[in-house]
Amino acid sequence: MDLRSYTDQYIAAFREDARALGLEQVEENPRATDECNLQAMADMVGALDRQGHTYRSDGSVYFKISTLPEYGRLARLDHEGMKSGARVDADSYAKEDARDFVLWKATKPGEPTWDFGAGPGRPGWHLECSAMALRLLGPPPIDIHAGGIDLVFPHHENEIAQSEGATGHPFSRFWVHVEHLFVDEQKMSKSLGNTYTIPDIVARGHRPSAVRYLLLSAHYRKSLNFTWVSLGQAEEALRRLTDFLSRLDAVSRPGARPDIAARIDAARTAFAAAMRDDLNTAAALGAIFELVRALNSAIDAGEMGTGDVPAIRDAFDRFDDVLGVLAVRRAEEQMPPIPVEEIERLIEDRHAARRRRDFAAADRVRDDLAARGVLLEDSAAGTKWKRK
RNA sequence: GGCGCCGUCGCCAAGUGGUAAGGCAGAGGUCUGCAAAACCUCCACCCCCGGUUCAAAUCCGGGCGGCGCCUCCA
Numbered sequence: 323m324d325l326r327s328y329t330d331q332y333i334a335a336f337r338e339d340a341r342a343l344g345l346e347q348v349e350e351n352p353r354a355t356d357e358c359n360l361q362a363m364a365d366m367v368g369a370l371d372r373q374g375h376t377y378r379s380d381g382s383v384y385f386k387i388s389t390l391p392e393y394g395r396l397a398r399l400d401h402e403g404m405k406s407g408a409r410v411d412a413d414s415y416a417k418e419d420a421r422d423f424v425l426w427k428a429t430k431p432g433e434p435t436w437d438f439g440a441g442p443g444r445p446g447w448h449l450e451c452s453a454m455a456l457r458l459l460g461p462p463p464i465d466i467h468a469g470g471i472d473l474v475f476p477h478h479e480n481e482i483a484q485s486e487g488a489t490g491h492p493f494s495r496f497w498v499h500v501e502h503l504f505v506d507e508q509k510m511s512k513s514l515g516n517t518y519t520i521p522d523i524v525a526r527g528h529r530p531s532a533v534r535y536l537l538l539s540a541h542y543r544k545s546l547n548f549t550w551v552s553l554g555q556a557e558e559a560l561r562r563l564t565d566f567l568s569r570l571d572a573v574s575r576p577g578a579r580p581d582i583a584a585r586i587d588a589a590r591t592a593f594a595a596a597m598r599d600d601l602n603t604a605a606a607l608g609a610i611f612e613l614v615r616a617l618n619s620a621i622d623a624g625e626m627g628t629g630d631v632p633a634i635r636d637a638f639d640r641f642d643d644v645l646g647v648l649a650v651r652r653a654e655e656q657m658p659p660i661p662v663e664e665i666e667r668l669i670e671d672r673h674a675a676r677r678r679r680d681f682a683a684a685d686r687v688r689d690d691l692a693a694r695g696v697l698l699e700d701s702a703a704g705t706k707w708k709r710k
Numbered sequence: 711g712g713c714g715c716c717g718u719c720g721c722c723a724a725g726u727g728g729u730a731a732g733g734c735a736g737a738g739g740u741c742u743g744c745a746a747a748a749c750c751u752c753c754a755c756c757c758c759c760g761g762u763u764c765a766a767a768u769c770c771g772g773g774c775g776g777c778g779c780c781u782c783c784a
Binding site for chain 2: 350382386395423424427446447448451452471472473474475476477502503504508509511512536539540541543544545546547549552553554555556557558559560561565566568592596600604605606607608609610611612615618619621624627651676679683684685688698699700701706
């Protein structure tokens with residue numbers, strides 16, 4: 323299998339998972355080994371050469387950190403402390419300074435090699451990000467650079483050094499770093515092997531919408547410990563939201579209530595304030611649940627009219643424009659485990675049984691459907707079904 | 711050793727000076743053929759010890775506990 327086919331598999335899997343989670347499709351999936359990108363990297367090395375930021379050693383090109391006084395600002399590095407760090411001397415490469423990093427690695431026997439002007443070899447581990455980001459999103463500065471907190475140093479620091487050293491302009495206006503995702507108290511990482519894929523989660527009987535909810539339930543700058551228990555709790559919380567929305571269908575009184583409009587307004591204000599506060603999604607969800615309780619209460623008290631419903635739906639649509647979790651859930655509901663016609667036929671059968679007060683038969687229908695992943699709920703307005 | 715993060719109810723999780731949001735689970739009740747859903751009621755002196763302040767989960771100091779980065783995995 324050639325390199326391209328190999329990596330295609332992962333790109334396809336990523337796209338599929340992203341779709342399941344309701345992520346917007348990305349415009350670009352740049353590959354470091356595409357010619358246009360290798361050329362951009364070689365050009366960046368050339369620019370760094372001209373600015374005096376590089377040196378060569380054993381056929382590799384290195385970035386000379388002493389030429390960039392700003393180096394380390396993002397990670398708030400203490401240069402003196404770094405020099406006396408315990409592990410730098412483990413490095414076997416021919417660098418002038420322990421902090422220097424490789425831009426372009428010399429060819430090694432048996433490894434792929436390219437030459438676009440920086441000499442025969444392959445890209446260093448940071449160069450591709452700077453070169454591809456500026457090629458696709460430039461000119462600098464780009465607006466936002468995101469990533470995991472573990473990448474602040476050295477990866478992002480080195481991206482800054484390369485980009486700013488080559489262009490003379492700031493690299494990114496904003497840096498957004500997310501804390502780690504843990505699995506059973508351990509950092510989730512490929513090298514530890516403690517990763518779950520979206521297909522793994524689905525195979526366990528959970529839904530991607532629950533994963534999305536779980537990720538929204540904590541602030542992005544706090545680590546989140548994934549457990550199957552918390553995923554189940556996320557599932558239940560999300561269900562409360564969707565159950566509420568489906569209750570709206572049964573509202574039949576005419577008219578609208580000003581106090582309901584006021585409630586909606588207060589929730590929208592609180593939601594927006596929470597999001598404006600460094601994307602506090604957990605607090606934003608809190609505002610939604612407070613609204614749900616107030617509105618459920620109003621429904622029970624017969625104090626909601628059909629005239630209120632559009633405004634409520636609109637508010638939830640606006641919330642979900644931001645959170646994008648209800649849309650994922652709706653897409654999942656489009657694909658019930660049993661054909662909709664069959665569910666509706668069985669509901670009719672059950673109604674017939676209930677009318678003749680054959681509750682055993684009626685319960686049997688409900689239990690059978692439940693065993694197949696569909697739950698029934700009776701109310702004055704009729705019987706609703708939903709996925710388990 | 712250097713830099714940084716975290717410790718809030720059984721579980722998840724907001725709250726960074728004014729007396730503890732929200733969700734899940736649980737208990738009791740209302741409704742229901744039964745369920746489910748929903749509603750009502752109940753359920754936290756915020757890891758510990760000092761300090762500052764009229765007032766501290768929030769600020770300061772010191773502990774204890776957990777974690778991340780300081781590796782050519784990107």
